[in-house]
Amino acid sequence: MKRSFILIILISIVFSGCKKDETPSLSGTVTIDNILSGNDQTGYYAFGFLFSQAKKVSTIDVPGPDITVDVNTFSPPNRLYFQADNFNPSFYKVGDYPDAQSASDAFDNLETVGSYVWTEMAEPVIANQVWVYRTGTPCYAKMKIISIVNDSINNRAHGECTFEWVYQPDGSTTFPVK
Numbered sequence: 001m002k003r004s005f006i007l008i009i010l011i012s013i014v015f016s017g018c019k020k021d022e023t024p025s026l027s028g029t030v031t032i033d034n035i036l037s038g039n040d041q042t043g044y045y046a047f048g049f050l051f052s053q054a055k056k057v058s059t060i061d062v063p064g065p066d067i068t069v070d071v072n073t074f075s076p077p078n079r080l081y082f083q084a085d086n087f088n089p090s091f092y093k094v095g096d097y098p099d100a101q102s103a104s105d106a107f108d109n110l111e112t113v114g115s116y117v118w119t120e121m122a123e124p125v126i127a128n129q130v131w132v133y134r135t136g137t138p139c140y141a142k143m144k145i146i147s148i149v150n151d152s153i154n155n156r157a158h159g160e161c162t163f164e165w166v167y168q169p170d171g172s173t174t175f176p177v178k
Helices: 002-016 099-108
Strands: 027-033 035-041 043-044 047-050 055-058 069-071 078-082 091-096 131-132 141-154 155-167
Touching: 002 131, 027 047, 069 155, 078 131, 078 141, 078 155, 099 131, 099 141
Parallel strands: none
Antiparallel strands: 027 155, 035 043, 047 055, 047 069, 069 078, 091 131, 131 141, 141 155
């Protein structure tokens, strides 16, 4: 009986020490694209990025993504863009940079959100840019565009974007230190 009691206590200690940290990350690197999944019965959806949960989520999830990426095939054609689903002008381009190091420096030195003139979409999205995104809450995220893919898959415009991000979750205009 004494052994069973000690074994139960040891097992309890082991399992209680294995708690997962549920706090989402405030920064990282992610790749999102405009590839559609689903079918006529389930509906079609793509995956975007939800900063508050630090993960990719589908456009049919609740809550849905903060941003998605797509390709403008009209005027001017074949430009990648980000869009938001919060019904507000949500993007501000900090700048275009000639190389990855210059973009990284600008991204790292961006510590606060300024008095920006926000736009509905981020367009065109190209490598070595820095953008600020404003959620509907509002909270803010800064993004450094690392790379893009802009081609065609099965006669459909395909867009993909890899970006580094830092999210400010508390509604202030100061980004957390990485």
